[in-house]
Amino acid sequence: MPRTIEAEQITEVVSRLCMQAATVLPGDVEEALTRARDTETSAMAQAVLDQIIENARIARTERLPLCQDTGYAVVYVEIGQDVRVTGGYIGEAIQEGVRRGYREGCLRASVISRPFEADRNTGDNTPAIIHYDLVPGNRLKITVLPKGMGCENTSRLRMIKPSEGWEGVEAFVLDTVREAGPNACPPLIVGVGVGGTFDYCAYLAKRAVMRKLGTRNPDPQIAEIERRLEERVRAMGIGPQGLGGETTALGVHVIVHPCHIASVPVAVNIQCHSARQRTAVIE
Numbered sequence: 001m002p003r004t005i006e007a008e009q010i011t012e013v014v015s016r017l018c019m020q021a022a023t024v025l026p027g028d029v030e031e032a033l034t035r036a037r038d039t040e041t042s043a044m045a046q047a048v049l050d051q052i053i054e055n056a057r058i059a060r061t062e063r064l065p066l067c068q069d070t071g072y073a074v075v076y077v078e079i080g081q082d083v084r085v086t087g088g089y090i091g092e093a094i095q096e097g098v099r100r101g102y103r104e105g106c107l108r109a110s111v112i113s114r115p116f117e118a119d120r121n122t123g124d125n126t127p128a129i130i131h132y133d134l135v136p137g138n139r140l141k142i143t144v145l146p147k148g149m150g151c152e153n154t155s156r157l158r159m160i161k162p163s164e165g166w167e168g169v170e171a172f173v174l175d176t177v178r179e180a181g182p183n184a185c186p187p188l189i190v191g192v193g194v195g196g197t198f199d200y201c202a203y204l205a206k207r208a209v210m211r212k213l214g215t216r217n218p219d220p221q222i223a224e225i226e227r228r229l230e231e232r233v234r235a236m237g238i239g240p241q242g243l244g245g246e247t248t249a250l251g252v253h254v255i256v257h258p259c260h261i262a263s264v265p266v267a268v269n270i271q272c273h274s275a276r277q278r279t280a281v282i283e
Contacts, residue, residue, distance in 0.1 A: 182242020
């Protein structure tokens with residue numbers, strides 16, 4: 001059945017999501033940090049994890065940002081084909097929601113209107129990056145991902161030769177994590193996109209970091225690759241905040257897409273331990 005949604009309702013939802021995402025760490029991330037604390041063997045790593053978990057508690061209870069970098073707002077929209085937005089354009093409604101959320105939440109504005117010109121700050125963290133996906137039904141699902149740039153700076157993309165096989169993919173992932181080291185604020189979530197095109201594999205890699213921790217790719221072969229990568233990342237010994245230990249990554253998630261016979265695009269998106277995201281469904 002067709003559904004009408006007011007643009008102002010979308011704005012209000014996005015505004016709320018921005019503020020919640022900035023202050024409340026997702027439950028699966030906090031649970032993964034606690035499990036890592038309980039199994040970690042390094043005393044230094046245990047102490048760092050204790051501080052990260054305490055930081056999450058303070059942010060949640062006092063409604064303070066989890067990190068001083070409140071991120072670049074990336075918004076994922078799943079819009080049912082039977083949804084009609086009235087009272088304004090959906091894109092403008094989302095941008096206004098980000099604007100309000102960052103201003104009303106007193107969240108740091110970090111977006112500049114032109115590269116290399118820091119004095120041209122937009123003042124409200126807009127424009128957000130918006131991804132649309134048209135799906136069956138009459139619901140509107142919105143996810144706000146405030147992506148910190150410290151970890152984003154360590155993300156990488158490479159066009160793998162088909163002859164390199166999965167060994168080449170895994171080597172590239174491990175090299176990326178090793179190069180990131182402490183700069184990406186580990187423990188990390190490592191998202192890997194394999195296949196598609198140059199731009200699409202990067203999209204897949206970022207979607208991969210959003211998957212619930214503790215879950216696996218439904219394809220047994222890819223799930224085994226995820227397990228193997230997690231073991232090899234753990235063996236690096238980078239540890240929380242780069243101070244040593246087994247907890248370098250809370251998870252490695254791989255998404256695979258069909259690709260051309262002549263090339264295999266691979267992107268690695270690095271997410272820090274402040275893995276913020278918030279979702280709402282309007283129905």
